[in-house]
Amino acid sequence: MAFAHDAPERGFRLSQLIYDTRYRSLTIQAVTMILVMLGVWWLIGNLLDNLNALGKTFDFGFLEQRAGYDIAQTLIPYSNDSTHARAALVGLLNTLWVSLLGCIAATVIGVVVGILRLSNNWLIARLMTVYVEAFRNVPVLLWILVALAVMTELTPSPSAYRGDDPAAQMLLFDSIAFTNRGTHIAAIEFTRGLGVINTPLAPISLNFVAFALVVIGSIWANRKLRAHAARVQEATGVRPTIWWKSLLILLGPAIFLLLALGITFSLPVLERFNFTGGLNVSNALVSLWLGLSLYTAAFIAEIVRAGILSVSSGQSEAAFALGLRPNRTMKLVVLPQALRVIVPPLISQFLNLTKNSSLAIAVGYMDLRGTLGGITMNQTGREIEAILLMMLIYLLISLSISGVMNLYNRSVKLKER
Amino acid sequence: MSDLHAQTVPYVRDTMLPEQSPPAAQSGAVRWLRENLFSSWFNAALTLLGVAVIYFFIAHYFPWFRHGVWNAASLQECRAIIAEKWGPEASGACWAVIRERWNQIIFGFYPTELYWRPILTFVLLFVAMAPVLYTQLPRVLLWGTVAYPLVAMWLLWGGSIWPVVMIAFGFMLGGVILRIVSRWSALGALVAAIVVPVLFWAFLMGPIDDDLSYIAPIALRPIGSDQFGGFLLAIVIGVGGIVMSLPLGIMLALGRQSDMFLIKTLSVVFIEFIRGVPLITLLFVASTLLNYFLPPGTNFDIILRVMILVTLFSAAYIAEVIRGGLAALPRGQYEAADALGLEYWRAQRLIILPQALKISIPGIVSTFIGMFKDTTLVTFVGLYDPLKSIPDAIRNNFEWKGIYWEPFIFVGVIFFVLNFAMSRYSMYLERRLQRDHH
Structure with missing residues (x-):
């Protein structure tokens, strides 16, 4: 019996490397490998030649030197005596801070707009369409610049708040003042505060730690309560009324703690030239935050809309047929299925927002690009190190966000057999 | 029997009633309003809010657009015209800046007398895109699409035409070699089609370009980036x-x-x-x-x-x-x-x-x-x-x-x-x- 694969053994010929599918992929990979190595070797050779010609070296020692420049808005203590590394850290925290604020605002606006766009109210649905199309089709840089122009050109100067009949009024019981030099907001202070622990990285407020612990404890206790109620319901068929207990557990301890610490609000007060007291939020941060969140919200609105539309109407009809009320239908049937569609693109929008926050340069907000990739780079003349380090940090942020996304995707993946 | 039946049924209609129009609340604009704008108290509130927002925008910004000035030489002049026409308190758009500077917004600092070059490039872009977008057009036009990037480059940046021609010639050389050599060996053809044009660009392009520029100096004014x-x-x-x-x-x-x-x-x-x-x-x-x-x-x-x-x-x-x-x-x-x-x-x-x-x-x-x-x-x-x-x-x-x-x-x-x-x-x-x- 002679089968096709019983063909007589022949020695290995060189042409098999190209024409035999068993070996061809090896050949291609080997050639690619050689080409890539040659390319990298060429690039690194050029780099070394250029550095030699300029008399420069490649080292990150400059990070330990004194920065010597001031940063207007910092989340951790920083002065111009700090090192370049610290300045980069301040910039990184500023990037993360505006991204966090932007993600929260964009999600809230985006979800509301996405749902309203599906509303059966003709006027509102049209208005939301106008919003989404207007913001999606115009560069985000324009919205950031417009927000900056609004914050600096249309807001009154601090002196407009002066006098018996001032031209401008503070909002919300004198707690917010928009001026062309920044937004002044009432700050929370404690008369019987617990103090702070100073660590080399950043001071940790014990008040904040205590508050966070109490809130986490309350949430944990509330979950226990709900679990208990569910057990009672399963045993007896009657669910005990717990909403007021829930409310008490969630709010009571936190309010008690705040009162015990002696919470007060420090209001911004107009002094000779400007407001003092309270928190001063720079217009750069506000306009960057507004521009980024309004722009990203338009995309999130479309994602939310697509997610809700992706759940077939048969699902909610089936839920109604089972006798579920509308809000439970939403919570138990529609949302879990819609979220599976919504969350992955939502997280990639968060990623986009974080990357777009590098447009801070347009408004002068000192983010990672402004410190490490801006002043530090220009002062020390270390373009390669600064830009590579900056890219690496952005890459780490992106990879950790997409890592979270992959975890989520794995947890909600349909179980296929 | 039929008599009896007639007596037990008090009334039988024997003619059709004429069709009547639906109640006012169920037809026309009223019904549309009820269904689309005021179907529930929440929707009604949303509608009112939407109307308020639209009114706010129109009341605040429509006058600004209406007071717009198209003919002025400066912002001060714009403001003077608006103040004269609409009163000292009025604010208005100064579209004169667009009228005066729109060339700059479109073309940047490209020399004014050479605007025909970007415009021609832009028009040719549509000619080049046409065979891709409309499959009914003859396929020969695709060659124009392929050549377009080089033409556009030459038109926009200017300079001598010969480097562009040389680059195009290199590609043609590669294509011809690929066609001829692939009769004997597909792989050899691929390698030759890449190597020969690269060698041509690296060694022959410079001297030939110099000679051709000397013989026939066809060039556009070079424009820097x-x-x-x-x-x-x-x-x-x-x-x-x-x-x-x-x-x-x-x-x-x-x-x-x-x-x-x-x-x-x-x-x-x-x-x-x-x-x-x-x-x-x-x-x-x-x-x-x-x-x-x-x-x-x-x-x-x-x-x-x-x-x-x-x-x-x-x-x-x-x-x-x-x-x-x-x-x-x-x-x-x-x-x-x-x-x-x-x-x-x-x-x-x-x-x-x-x-x-x-x-x-x-x-x-x-x-x-x-x-x-x-x-x-x-x-x-x-x-x-x-x-x-x-x-x-x-x-x-x-x-x-x-x-x-x-x-x-x-x-x-x-x-x-x-x-x-x-x-x-x-x-x-x-x-x-x-x-x-x-």
């Missing part, structure tokens, strides 16, 4: 990036799907790296870092450098979109292609890619829209984009100091129109290419 600006720059970078990133994106997507470990790893690393960093850092690479990685003394055009980095950036995103299209294709299509005995490239070209690209059209177009919007970021590497640099330059003049909203509105509207048109066209294309019966 620093004179490009406005929408001209945005469209040059945008279109250039789109044209170059699509093939690269397809290759990267196929690479990421490949069975070959090395190819796959390289593609994944490249895609994830590019997608993980902001475009602005890549632009800084183009403006400051690229020179470090090239042989000492190389210094090529900044627009070209930016275009290369923008291409790499959008190619990574396009690769991900096309990968989605490839993954969405049923496995049966791949298996059918294998069963027909098609080898890899032929299967990709005839069966896989046409379908995968069709699925990815919306994603590809939205990537292009995103890239076109991102061309405004070139302002941060010193190029004159229409959104920030040009308005800043206009504001630097004494006459137009302090003018913010009019340039923003003008530029924003142009961006909106272009991008909106692109997204609508992709929806149309999606419908036209739909083959299954939904």
Whole structure:
């Protein structure tokens, strides 16, 4: 019996490397490998030649030197005596801070707009369409610049708040003042505060730690309560009324703690030239935050809309047929299925927002690009190190966000057999 | 019996009633209002809120538009005209800045007497796109499409025509060699078709170019990249990036799907790296870092450098979109292609890619829209984009100091129109290419 694969053994010929599918992929990979190595070797050779010609070296020692420049808005203590590394850290925290604020605002606006766009109210649905199309089709840089122009050109100067009949009024019981030099907001202070622990990285407020612990404890206790109620319901068929207990557990301890610490609000007060007291939020941060969140919200609105539309109407009809009320239908049937569609693109929008926050340069907000990739780079003349380090940090942020996304995707993946 | 029946039934109607119109609340405008605007108290509240918002915007901004001045030489003059016509308290738009400077917003600092060159390039763009968009046109026109990038380059930057001709000749040489040598060996043809043109460009192009320029000096006035600006720059970078990133994106997507470990790893690393960093850092690479990685003394055009980095950036995103299209294709299509005995490239070209690209059209177009919007970021590497640099330059003049909203509105509207048109066209294309019966 002679089968096709019983063909007589022949020695290995060189042409098999190209024409035999068993070996061809090896050949291609080997050639690619050689080409890539040659390319990298060429690039690194050029780099070394250029550095030699300029008399420069490649080292990150400059990070330990004194920065010597001031940063207007910092989340951790920083002065111009700090090192370049610290300045980069301040910039990184500023990037993360505006991204966090932007993600929260964009999600809230985006979800509301996405749902309203599906509303059966003709006027509102049209208005939301106008919003989404207007913001999606115009560069985000324009919205950031417009927000900056609004914050600096249309807001009154601090002196407009002066006098018996001032031209401008503070909002919300004198707690917010928009001026062309920044937004002044009432700050929370404690008369019987617990103090702070100073660590080399950043001071940790014990008040904040205590508050966070109490809130986490309350949430944990509330979950226990709900679990208990569910057990009672399963045993007896009657669910005990717990909403007021829930409310008490969630709010009571936190309010008690705040009162015990002696919470007060420090209001911004107009002094000779400007407001003092309270928190001063720079217009750069506000306009960057507004521009980024309004722009990203338009995309999130479309994602939310697509997610809700992706759940077939048969699902909610089936839920109604089972006798579920509308809000439970939403919570138990529609949302879990819609979220599976919504969350992955939502997280990639968060990623986009974080990357777009590098447009801070347009408004002068000192983010990672402004410190490490801006002043530090220009002062020390270390373009390669600064830009590579900056890219690496952005890459780490992106990879950790997409890592979270992959975890989520794995947890909600349909179980296929 | 019938008598009895007639007595038990008190009344039987024997004529049809005339049809009546539905009650007022169930027809016409009232019914529409009730259903669409006031179906519940919540909807009614939303409607009122919406009306209030619209009223607020109209009441605040309509007068500003209505008071607009089109003929003035400076912002002061605008304000004077508005104050004279509408009273001292009135505010109004000063569209005169657009009227006076719209050339600059469109063309940047391109010499005025040479505007015909970008305009001709723009018109030729549509001629070049026509055979791609409309399949009814004769296929011969595609050669014009292929030649367009070189023609556009020559028209926009000017200079001698011969380097452009030489580059085109190199490609033709490659094509001819590929056709002839592939009669004997496919692989040899591929290698020869790459090596010979490269050798030609490297060694023969310079001397021949010198001779030809000496014999027949056909040249346009050279324009430097620093004179490009406005929408001209945005469209040059945008279109250039789109044209170059699509093939690269397809290759990267196929690479990421490949069975070959090395190819796959390289593609994944490249895609994830590019997608993980902001475009602005890549632009800084183009403006400051690229020179470090090239042989000492190389210094090529900044627009070209930016275009290369923008291409790499959008190619990574396009690769991900096309990968989605490839993954969405049923496995049966791949298996059918294998069963027909098609080898890899032929299967990709005839069966896989046409379908995968069709699925990815919306994603590809939205990537292009995103890239076109991102061309405004070139302002941060010193190029004159229409959104920030040009308005800043206009504001630097004494006459137009302090003018913010009019340039923003003008530029924003142009961006909106272009991008909106692109997204609508992709929806149309999606419908036209739909083959299954939904």
